[in-house]
Amino acid sequence: MPADEGNRMSFDTIKYDVDGHTATITLNRPDALNALSPHMIRELRAAYDTAENDDRVWLLIVTGTGRAFCTGADVKEIPGDGRVIYERPYLSTYEQWEAPQEGTPPFRRMAKPVLAAINGLCCGAGLDWVTTGDIVIASEKATFFDPHVSIGLVAGREVVRLARVLPRSVALRMALMGKHERMGAQRAYELGLVSEIVEHDRLLERAHEIADTVNSNAPLAVRAPGWRSSRAWICRCTRPKISPKRSGNACCAPTMRRRAQGFCRKTTTELAMPMSFKTILLDVDATDRVATITLSRPDQLNAFNRTMCDEMREAWRLVKHDDSVNAVVLRAAGTRAFSAGLDIKTPYGQPENIWNHEDPGEALSPKWQKMWKPVVCAVQGMCTAGAFYFLNESDVVICSADARFFDSHVSAGLVCALEPIGLMRRVGLGETLRIALMGNDERVSAETALRIGLVSEVVPAERLWHRAHEIAATIAAKPPSATQGTVKAIWESLDKPYRAALEQGLIYTRLGNPIGTAELAARGQAPVAEPRVR
Structure with missing residues (x-):
């Protein structure tokens, strides 16, 4: 005593x-x-x-x-x-x-x-x-x-x-x-x-x-x-x-030992990546153990349609099961926009039965696909409406100095419901409501996004992709069981x-x-x- x-x-x-x-x-x-x-x-x-x-x-x-x-x-x-x-x-x-x-x-x-x-x-x-x-x-x-x-x-x-x-x-x-x-x-x-x-x-x-x-x-x-x-x-x-x-944990020690030895021998499972998608690009840097997914519809401001949703779902599945990948960069082609959300010029293709309608965000989201490898999202230019699906479930978000964030739903007479639910967990209720209700009439600058915690870093546009890869490579160099367990623990805690x-x-x-x-x-x-x- x-x-x-x-x-x-x-x-x-x-x-x-x-x-x-x-x-x-x-x-x-x-x-x-x-x-x-x-x-x-x-x-x-x-x-x-x-x-x-x-x-x-x-x-x-x-x-x-x-x-x-x-x-x-x-x-x-x-x-x-x-x-x-x-x-x-x-x-x-x-x-x-x-x-x-x-x-x-x-x-x-x-x-x-x-x-x-x-x-x-x-x-x-x-x-x-x-x-x-x-x-x-x-x-x-x-x-x-x-x-x-x-x-x-x-x-x-x-x-x-x-x-x-x-x-x-x-x-x-x-x-x-x-x-x-x-x-x-x-x-x-x-x-x-x-x-x-x-x-x-x-x-x-x-x-x-x-x-x-x-x-x-x-x-x-x-x-x-x-x-x-x-x-x-x-x-x-x-x-x-x-x-x-x-x-x-002595009772499960033999299983743990075999799994750990598998990591040490680097007996990884490398899946065959498809040669090409129509709306996205998927590349793997085996040296840094980083996969890069690029939204690739720049002429449509990288707006997503059903094809992109299906391809993103498949990309998350491939990355999830590829043991040569420890982290992911999500980025977008072009300079004008990261993504303008849903492509409203073409029908998305929901089934006639209203109870079978799906939220596109389920396919776009790594967490919905139970992909727990850390995701670094790099945003440039316009980021609006459904684009928040990508941001809401990324683990690290950075942006270029020219990035602008807003949600256009209410200006188009649409209820702004799904994206703000995820956004509210990232920036809090007050900022989420302001973004949702101001619609097209107010843009959140990169500096404001940094201040409110929507992004964690602002870099010059010409360094955006390099910096995103640099962060992902730093994370990927750590034991994947530690980083993926961390991501899974944090995200699942939000629902408990x-x-x-x-x-x-x-x-x-x-x-x-x-x-x-x-x-x-x-x-x-x-x-x-x-x-x-x-």
């Missing part, structure tokens, strides 16, 4: 202080970049319970020492030989999965407000404080990223939470780029991940100023909004009832209550992590590239 020294409690891995009505927890493993060890997690639990039960404490600040806030679970626990992991896969047991999230206040059932002051590197399970804190401020030196796929692990719990805080495309990009791209403090502020950027040397001072302001209000009244909103957010279903004794999504994410990590880490071990130590700061 920690020693109690009045307003200061003595711990090994954290510091705990009380000043007036504010308690401060400082993560204190700077040499390990404040990575979460089992001992630190136990001490955090004790500190949270102490703060919650102390009537003097009305608000809790969490920060870190050194150059990192928290870099997640201590990965030194991962076996280095690529074999032991089959007997006890890392992050595959109840304790390994639950422990880091129990290091965050909401999972300790805290009603008192929590202010997270992010002082530097914040990644992996460190993101849990960012997504569950009531107020989050950051030093100008703070950077955010999720390294899971870069170490062969499925990005699970953390990115499920991020997808509920950030625009979906941003959360997916963070999950898929891994350690190779970091979000700076300014971008985090623009997207609402943090609510204020502070000079580095004033971070803790500013945190206490905010705490004093919050504490000047009635304490019981202050606790209600955070408690109610966090309960509504995370308690949509019951706590996972997984027995620690039954959560290991929060707790159910976390339970399913746990299953995917147990399936994917042993394969991904074994593949990395077989490759050997790769050169460490300097991460790109976005």
